[in-house]
Every structure is written in C-alpha cells, then in structure tokens.
Amino acid sequence: MKTFTPDSSIASDVIPSPNHGDRNNGRVADMILLHYTGMPDVEGAIAQLCTPGTDVSAHYIVLEDGRIVQSVPEAKRAWHAGVSSWAGEDDINSCSIGVEIINRGHDWGYPDFPSRQIAAVIALCRGIMLRRKIAAHRVLAHSDVAPARKKDPGEKFPWHLLANSGVGHWVQPAPIVRGETLKLGLISDDVANMQAALAKYGYNVPIHGKFDGPTMEVVTAFQRHFRPARVDGIADHSTMSTLHALLASLPADAMTTVTAAK
Known part of the structure; x- marks a missing residue:
C-alpha cells in the first residue's frame, strides 16, 4: 500500500488507509471532528480504520500513550463522519479533518482519557488549526454533527482542557439548580x-x-x-x-x- 509524508510533524507513524477519496466540490477542511474509536482493543480499532472494505477511516488516530498515527493525508476526504450535519453543511467529510481517539467508549466501559493522550490531541489539533486556519468553534464532537447516532467522544472528554489551550469553543457551564425545565412532549x-x-x-x-x-x-x-x-x-x-x-x-x-x- 502506498505511503505518504505525514502532514503533522508530531505524527509518530503512518499506517495508510485505502478508505478515502477527493473532497467534493473543491472543499477545503475548515473543521476538526473528534471521535472515540468505541472498540475493545487498539489493534481492532486500527484494523477497522485501515483495512480495505470497511468503508471507514480517519486522518489521525491518537493512542492512549500519546502516539499519533496518520492514516489519510489531510488533503483527502476521509470517511469518518457518516450521515451528519452542521451549520447547514451536510457533507461533513468534505469539510473536516477526522481525529479518532483510542477509547473503548460507552459500550465497553468508557474509561477516562489518559492525560498523555489528551496532551497529544491538543498538540495535534493546534497544529491543524494553525496550518488550515480553523477557528476554535469549528472543533466539534462527532455527537454534535450526528446527535441521533453518536455519543463520541462523550461526556468524559475534557473539552475544557482543550479550550484552555485554544482548541475548541467553551464557556464555564452554569451550575445545575432547581427550576423549570423544557422536556419531551412540551409545545411552547x-x-x-x-x-x-x-x-x-x-x-x-x-x-x-x-x-x-x-x-x-x-x-x-x-x-x-x-x-x-x-x-x-x-x-x-x-x-x-x-x-x-x-x-x-x-x-x-x-x-x-x-x-x-x-
């Protein structure tokens, strides 16, 4: 399988995935989409993303120890978002860089994200944002663009730490207090x-x-x-x-x- 030169200087390895194509309509990436792999082991997750015929891929895979693997060149359209939408854009794969973070996810115990892994995600995203002039509010979760289908990277993902380093949009959440709520079935x-x-x-x-x-x-x-x-x-x-x-x-x-x- 043909290899390529990594876009990120901090990528420690390249494992090329054949699952990609050209970005549609000359679109350039102006979004970073963060995922978790949601599989019980690292080997299976990498195989899923890099094996012909699985029809899924990501530009980067961030391992638990902080190592970063690139699988698809940033210029190409990886297949990570699926049916999704954000701000009126339906072809999220064509406008985004996909980052898969090794984590078993909700179906397999959903462990915390190690600090080394989060540091690597921050460094990777900062580099992508700088190279591609991506605004902080365009760093999003898979669950943001596909809320009916996806939970990742989930409520344990420390978005506040990313925002402290200029990655992602964040404000301090308002405290939870008693009061009126809007809930299922209400019309108003x-x-x-x-x-x-x-x-x-x-x-x-x-x-x-x-x-x-x-x-x-x-x-x-x-x-x-x-x-x-x-x-x-x-x-x-x-x-x-x-x-x-x-x-x-x-x-x-x-x-x-x-x-x-x-």
Whole structure:
C-alpha cells in the first residue's frame, strides 16, 4: 500500500488507509471532528480504520500513550463522519479533518482519557488549526454533527482542557439548580426559542416549538459537549444558560442563519 509524508510533524507513524477519496466540490477542511474509536482493543480499532472494505477511516488516530498515527493525508476526504450535519453543511467529510481517539467508549466501559493522550490531541489539533486556519468553534464532537447516532467522544472528554489551550469553543457551564425545565412532549414558544438558539450555534434541529425526539437528541448532544455534569436531554436552567453564554461568546459572523419550520 502506498505511503505518504505525514502532514503533522508530531505524527509518530503512518499506517495508510485505502478508505478515502477527493473532497467534493473543491472543499477545503475548515473543521476538526473528534471521535472515540468505541472498540475493545487498539489493534481492532486500527484494523477497522485501515483495512480495505470497511468503508471507514480517519486522518489521525491518537493512542492512549500519546502516539499519533496518520492514516489519510489531510488533503483527502476521509470517511469518518457518516450521515451528519452542521451549520447547514451536510457533507461533513468534505469539510473536516477526522481525529479518532483510542477509547473503548460507552459500550465497553468508557474509561477516562489518559492525560498523555489528551496532551497529544491538543498538540495535534493546534497544529491543524494553525496550518488550515480553523477557528476554535469549528472543533466539534462527532455527537454534535450526528446527535441521533453518536455519543463520541462523550461526556468524559475534557473539552475544557482543550479550550484552555485554544482548541475548541467553551464557556464555564452554569451550575445545575432547581427550576423549570423544557422536556419531551412540551409545545411552547420557549421550546421554539431553544431550538432556534441550538440551530444558531450549528445544530441540525427543526424550529417548530415541539420538544420531540430529535430535539431531545440534540439537547443531549449539547450537554455531552458543553454541560457534561448531567446528560439527560432535559433543557434545564443550566443547559439554557450555558447555551446562551456560548452564543454570546461566538463571533456574530459565525452564527448560523436559521428559519422556523412552516
């Protein structure tokens, strides 16, 4: 299998994956998408990402000891996002760099991410952001772009540590307190306003005022990333306050234009 020169100077190895193609419509990467591998062992995860016919791949794989393997050149379109959407963009593979982080995930005990691994993720992402001029708010979770299907990298992933190093968008989550909540089945203007706020941030959520299943999935994804202390899909005061603080800290030209459903 043909090898290539790593894009990142901190990549310790190259294991080429045949599972990639050209980015569609001349698209360039302006997003980093973080995943966990969600498999019980390292060897199986790497084989899944680098074997012909599996139809999955990522640009980088970050091991638990901090080693970084590159499998797809950054210029190419890796197959890591699947059916996904963010800020009106449906071809996430064409606009993103995919980073798979070795972790067994929710189905296999979901261990903490080792500090060496997180340091490597930070260093890798900082280099990609610098080379490709990627904005901090365009470093996202797989669960952000595919909330109905994915949980990764999950609520244990330390986004606050990444943000302290300039990787990703973050505000201190509002404390969890007793109060009114928006939950499944509710129909109200408050629900529509929440949906509009989530859509402005980039989530693919309809704006029709009903707290339905897809809305709950998006709220859950938001909590996994930005308010991980309690992930339950219920829009409490903490969730809403954190969402509005994130929007307030986002550059105006970064917000997504939203339209209410007819």
